[in-house]
Amino acid sequence: MTATVHPLRPEKPSLKPLMALVAPGLNAVNRVILERMQSPVALIPELAGHLIAGGGKRMRPMLTLGCAAALDYQGERHHKLAAAVEFIHTATLLHDDVVDGSDLRRGRATANTIWGNEASVLVGDFLFSRSFELMVEDGSLKVLKILSHASAVIAEGEVHQLTAQRVVETSEDSYLQIIQAKTAALFSAxxxxxxxxxxxxxxxEASVEAYGRNLGIAFQLVDDAIDYVSDAETMGKDIGDDFRDGKVTLPVILAYARGDEVARKFWQRAMTGRANGEAELQEAIERLHSTGAIADTMARARLYGSRAIDSLSRLPATAARAALIETVEFAIQRAY
Incomplete structure (x- = not known):
């Protein structure tokens, strides 16, 4: 079924409706997170707390809580499960920053910069283990299957991205497979x-899974675009970080495919790290705009966002559903 491309609201969308909707539940989730990241080994809560308290929006656990509200769930099981989701996400961030050699996340020094790669990897492993403890405590084999499968898919996506790094000939289909795994899998779960x-x-169940999956794809595509048009204050990382790291994201894939021989040689030099300084970054930005690569990446994000909104049509028209819809609009329009 072709998604309807929904017109975006004239005022800037916000996460505030979702945050207000889930505030009591999120307080419960935060209590679980604080309790379960404790350890007699002092470095574990110190390092984990640095990232968990680092200004993240808790988007993924808020989606668990928001979908539960939209489905009129009255229990409390989702609190521990939302915490498990956040632990999985935090663990992957710790590992990603080591792999990428990142020194900044959400405007703060990364854990690996402060405590070193070894500690970051091991604390990431600890958080993965905590997430599985929470899943087992829930007692549902289906929940365990969903979240454990998502964890495996995320790892596959990260490995796939690693093999595609600096490979400027990566296809759009291959890249979509990567982001469906490394980003959308946890949103959908x-x-x-x-x-x-x-x-x-x-x-x-299939409807809300599709909502999360399509939102996750849209979210990542927007990240890909604004890496070239945003700034550290807005995004918590410097403009062009993907460019300097040789990450072949969708804007680069589109610009490379549309470029002439001169353009393709430029992208090959830049993505392999032979020429990726500030002058080359400015040239890259100009090429991305002139080929329509940024605009088309955003157009694809809007398409997946519309698919996410369409997926909610089975749910009753409540304030909770409206908040989930505005969350999609926020994901697409943020930083603009």
Whole structure:
């Protein structure tokens, strides 16, 4: 089914409706997170707390809580599961920053910069383990299957991205497979488990899973675009970080495919790290705009965002559903 491309609201969308909706539940989730990241080994809560308290929006656990509200779930199982989702996400961030050699996340020094790569990897492993403890405590094999599968898919996506790094000939289809794995898998799982704990039918479960998956793809595509048009104050990282790291994201894939021989040689030099200084970054930005690569990446994000909104059509028209819809609009329009 072709998605309807929904017109974006004239005022700037916000996460505030979702945050207000889930505030009591998120307080419960934060209590679980604080409790479960404790350890007699002092470095573990110190390092984990640095990242967990680092200004993240808790987007993924908020999606678990928001979908549960939209499905009128009245229990509390989703609190521990939302914490498990956040632990999975935090663990992947710790590992990603080591792999990428990043020194800044959300405007703060990364854990690996402060404590070193070894500690970051091991604390990431600890958080993964905590997430599985929470899943097992829930007692649902279906929940365990969904979240454990998502964890495996995320790891596959990260390895796939590593093999594609600096390979400027990467296809759009291959790149979409990467972001569906490394980003969208946890978004979809976070939403799907809300349907499981609220004992929804298969069609409703599939609807919220599709919502999360398409939102996750849209979210990552927007990240790809604004890496070339935003700034550290807005994004918590410097403009062009993907460019300097040789990450072949969709804007680069599109610009390379549309370029002449001169342009393709430029992208090959830049993505392999032979010429990726500030002058080359400015040239890259100009080429991305002149080929329409940024605009078309955003157009694809809007398409996946519309698919996410369409997926909610089975849900009753409540304030919770409206908040989930505005969350999609926020994801697409942020930093603009």
């Amino acid at each position: 976070a939403c799907q488990i809300a349907a499981v704990v609220s004992e929804q039918d298969d069609a409703t």
